[in-house]
Amino acid sequence: MLNRLLAAPLMLCAFRPLFLLAAGAAVLGMAAWLGFLLLGWPLPGVPGGPVVWHAHELLFGFTFAAIAGFVLTAVPEFVDGPAAPRPAVLALVLLWLGGRVAWSASGVIGPWPAAVLNVAPVLVVIALVAPLLWRDPARRHLSILWALLAWLAVTAGFYTDVLRGEPPMRSLHAAIGVVMVLVVIVMSRISMRVVNSALDTLGETAVSYLARPPRRHLAVACIVLFTLADVLAPGAPVAGWLALAAAAALFNLQGDWHLGRVLLRRWVLMLYAVYVAMALGYALIGVAVLTDLGSVSGGRHLLAIGALGLSIFVVMNIAGRIHTGRELDTRRWIPIAAGVLLLAAVARAAWSWWPADGTLLWLAGGGWGLAFGAFIAHYLPLYWRPRPDGGLGCEGVMDSD
Template identity: 55%
Template sequence: MLTLRRLWSLDHPVWLCGFRSFFLFAVLSAPLLVLAWGAFIAWGVPLPATPGGAFVWHAHELLFGFGLAAVAGFALTAVPEFTRSPAVGPRAVRLLALSWLTGRVAFWASGAVGTAALIVSALAHLALLAGLIFLLAPRLWRHPERRHLSFLWALIALTLLVAGFYADALSGASPARWLHATLGVLMILIVVALSRISMRIVNASIDTWREKGGTLRDEYRARPPRRNLAIVCIGLYTAVEFVAPGVRLGGWLALAASAALFNLLNDWHVGRPLFRRWPLMLYLVYVLMASGFGLIGFALIGGDGAVSSGRHLLTVGALGLSVFVVVCIAGRTHGGYPLDERRWIPASAALLVAAAVMRAVAGGAGSHGVAWMSAASVAWVLAFALCCAYLAPLFVRARANGGVGCEGPPPTPDGS
């Protein structure tokens, strides 16, 4: 009890910066949620009874649980850094974290308790997003160039999607379409966020290559035209899939999104510096995203409507790997630590890529689908279990350098 009371205290390190509690939620929920889903798929272990059944519970928790925790942690850390404004205070962080936890408990209990729990879950999720907008919108709007307003639009879009999901759930309609649209918005947010992160990571790798005697003429630039084209194509596909799921037009737009993402990767082809762990992992996020939209496009144009394989390349692959990389980078640097160069990082990344590929294969594996899904679940759980073991303790521990803020350490010569 004393431990819990100490954890709730505002001077506990877990409330020091927004990323600490929310990245902790992300890395803990990732293996636990998929472990529960894998047990359900393989052995029929029951899941919480929620509106829409097991599929909706699974997608809701990975998007509004795991995904939203990662978004909140990133936004609470990146926006103050990008706008050069003070970190969000511990009291606000604790209230936002309580909203996230309340949303989990209430949604899980909604099948047993009924409408009241579903309403509480809706209010908790909306409170989290409204709190993020209230805290971050003034900073984004007051920034002289307003270069980062895309984060605000993404938060507003997520708020509308959460409201739509719960409106359908409370009315008895299937809320799955709101989850599919949420996935599209998260893909756009990943493109926006990685464009900021990649500028630092890739160019640091190029600098290291030059220091070692390598020759490279140009710096890496995340060019807005290519990025904006990808965002527009993803947005158009998401809109069409929302209003008219399964139509061939959605397939063509998904292929356009895939082509735009592969085109975006042309900016990344900088030679040997790309093949260092951090640039390469960021690069693979885009590869998985582009491949996912490509599979969706071919499925819709082919007329069978089997888009599960492509969607899981987006969720297990692009979303899972991007959250992993961001947690590893921001979670350590803003905690006062240099980046981790140990082997568990590429091992976990490889497990996540393998999980995405196996889950995509499961969509067309017929009677062997359960075995492929189970193997994918094991790979995902192992990847995030390693993440928990190596990173979770840092989120509840005082800063390594004795600091009290969210600032990161100076960059190291190798770009880490």
């Protein structure tokens, strides 16, 4: 039975089960949250209450599954190394599933099982990719390892606070910062392929796109400094100024993308929109902290839905299709779903100002669920089938000959 499961097409590469789990967690988690807020449905009793349950599942459930699926697929490609062994991927999937159950039951069985089952998958991913990243002669991608270690720290920090009986929300806020850093790191690698490929398609061979390290490093540094200030001195003026600095650095980073009409190509525009949402999110946080105008929560949700959600959706559609041996999907549902996600982010940010308007919350949660539900509908059939090009693993589209 185990051998048959490991040999199934679903286990050809780590992203197949993990991307599906991420999308499933996105849909089910948002349905439960909307039911709680708008229909009075009960949520599991966990340390910190419903908001902590919601943020925990968004980050340590949905987001981590997507990160793990991408990293275990991309790192071997980046460094020309072997893919993650199928037994290790299956163990990771089972640990992730156990973490979801244990966290939701933590109000009954205590937080220790959830702590073990949510920290262990991070250790598994690090153990699988750290040797590959370190053995790369140029060590060009070690920033991915540092980001994973930071994710391990915020996950452990969350459960340390829970076990001590302290408010754990600060670790969840820190986790958003770690994801934003990881998005900038990963986007620099993906965007150079996507944008330059689009330039070639348009025949603009005289122009090339380069994700310049100084702009990227400045953006990462500002995000890290804001995250530290947000954890150590939440609501302090220094946190507000650093949020505005992060927004400015991200707007500056967008300057690399301004190469003419290529910006209107579907994949380029969707990736660019991630940076726009991220910059606006930090800008809203900074303004809210410094002036009491707007809402810090609104800014955080622009980061969580607009930047985090959209980046995961787009990357899953790029990596999750190419590495099944298929060319990128050119159908309209992808840009439509991406637009719906952005509208959901705006609606949720607006709800922070007008919480009496339940329509905004329906739009936000419904848009999120529709986008990731569409992903499941389109990719579940692909992931249950072998690759059409004869490939046996995670490699990209193979030549027909």
